[in-house]
Amino acid sequence: MVNLYPFPSHSSLMKILLLPLCCAVSVALAADEPKPSADPKPAQPTTARPSVKYPTDPDSLPQAGVPKGKLEGPFVFESQIFSK
Numbered sequence: 001m002v003n004l005y006p007f008p009s010h011s012s013l014m015k016i017l018l019l020p021l022c023c024a025v026s027v028a029l030a031a032d033e034p035k036p037s038a039d040p041k042p043a044q045p046t047t048a049r050p051s052v053k054y055p056t057d058p059d060s061l062p063q064a065g066v067p068k069g070k071l072e073g074p075f076v077f078e079s080q081i082f083s084k
Helices: 008-030
Strands: none
Touching: none
């Protein structure tokens, strides 16, 4: 297809204008970032967490006729594919 106009196509013009615009925006945003403080201490929370005791539902308690589970492990898995 032959371009009959002496100007670049619309998409080429957009690419030419978009790159400097993106660079200018990124520079402006980087300049607005707050500088880290010289104090290396982490900020302390202003309020302490309240100690909350949640009520236990009857479904959470042991029930007659329901088998009790048993926690076993941790188990060591010896892989034949991956070495330690």
